[in-house]
Amino acid sequence: MTCSEVQRVLPEMMDGAPNNELQAHLEKCPACSDLVAELELISIEAHQLVESNEPSPRVWLAIAAELRSEGLIRDPEAKPGRPVLVPTERRRWNAWWLVPVAAALLVAASYVGMRKPATQIAEKPAVVAPANAPDLAAQSNQQKPAPQVAETKRPVPIDRSLDEPSVSAPVQVVSTEDRQFLDDVGQRSPRMKAEFESQLRAVNSYIRDAEAYLKQNPGDEDARQHVMAAYEQKAMLYQMALNHIQ
Amino acid sequence: MKPHLTNQAAGKGDLTDPKLAKTAEAEAIERAKQGDEAAFEVLYNLHKRRVYSLCLRMVSNPAQAEDLAQEAFLQLFRKVGTFRGESAFSTWLHRMTVNVVLMNLRKKGLPVVSLEETIETDEESPKKELGGPDLKLAGSLDRLQLQRAIEKLPPGYKTIFVLHDVEGFEHNEIATMVGCSIGNSKSQLHKARLKLRDYLKFMRAEKAEKQ
Ligand SMILES: [Zn+2]
Secondary structure (H helix, E strand, O other), X not given: OOHHHHHHHHHHXXXXXXXXXXXXXXXXXXXXXXXXXXXXXXXXXXXXXXXXXXXXXXXXXXXXXXXXXXXXXXXXXXXXXXXXXXXXXXXXXXXXHHHXXXXXXXXXXXXXXXXXXXXXXXHHHHHOOHHHHHHHHHHHHHOOHHHHHHHHOOOOOOOOOOOOOOOOOOOXXXXXXXXXXXXXXXXXXXXXXXXXXXXHHHHHHHHHHHHHHHHHOOOOHHHHHHHHHHHHHHHHHHHHHHHHHO | OOOOOOHHHHOOOOOOOHHHHHHHHHHHHHHHHOOOHHHHHHHHHHHHHHHHHHHHHHHOOHHHHHHHHHHHHHHHHHOHHHXXXXXXXXXXXXXXXXXXXXXXXXXXXXXXXXXXXXXXXXXXXXXXXXXXXXXXXOOOOXXXXXXXXXXXXXXHHHHHHHHHHHOOOOHHHHHHHHOOOHHHHHHHHHHHHHHHHHHHHHHHHHHXXXX
């Protein structure tokens, strides 16, 4: 066997059964035997890296939080005084909350879908940072974020009209700030105003339901999250309306 | 030529006695099925280093490796209810980790198998010029240098090398996971080792120059 033959068979034979011809060549050729020895050394040392690194503690924390939210980690009995992030039993019948969320999102997506891909909108709620949820929810009880959006960004004239409004929402009261913003929107496009108003009613009713539930269940983390989500939807709605008429 | 560890033998966790670790693992699996947080944590602690190190070797980015490790554990824990038997848990986890990492590489459009391999080249004659006596890789290698050298490997070579030499998967397993032929896996492994040898010698030469 020559040196170049060794080169050719090595990929096949390095980790395979011993081969007499190869062994014979390696015994009399220092270049090839050095090569093989070094490749073997690399291979053996590489295995030492199998558990060489430790992940940061955040990995377990994130896994545990996710398992809890999915109901895979369950508390044997919910201890009083300690906030239970996701009470699995309650979560099940709580699912009705998701109906207005989904509806509002659909409405919002179809609303802006005329202008932007719906996926962009659908991704927006992911901004919610669960760790801050209680603080944000507490804030949103006092100062409502949506009207602030309306104040910071003034609508500008629009020169195009909308398609037919396709969603009808239950009739609900609209606040003074909302009314003001609706009038602003109406000045640009009456048809858009109608569309926006029906969605605003839907999201307002969701907010009221969420707040009522939180009042009945103070300290319920789910309820807080829903209040926060509801306000976030409203903010989104305002933002989308603004984007649309600008 | 090289005594290869099987995945199971290589799959030891933090507990030093493998038998004890196995018992702890089997118990933890049963308790995890009941939703016990501490049990999940035991399973995590048994395997976190192995899983994270694998991810880190493959993507060479600690933050991304942590995300991938997290995803691999979550995928496994979600299926813990369907898990039966006690011995295959680590194998199951490591395969899942490989799948998560490969999926991530594919999503990013990175080659999982080296593209160079499709065009067969017959360069690589014995590199006698690099085999000077002072540059021999004799004795043990510097672990950090080896890590850095692996980081420098092209993605395709890196995949095969990490799976075979670091993780201890066999070529037929790698071929299935990666989607290449066994021959392809063998030749890429060899080329990866040759490249590493060059990198390491270069690093040694550099270090020697500085001193
Ligand atoms: Zn030779």
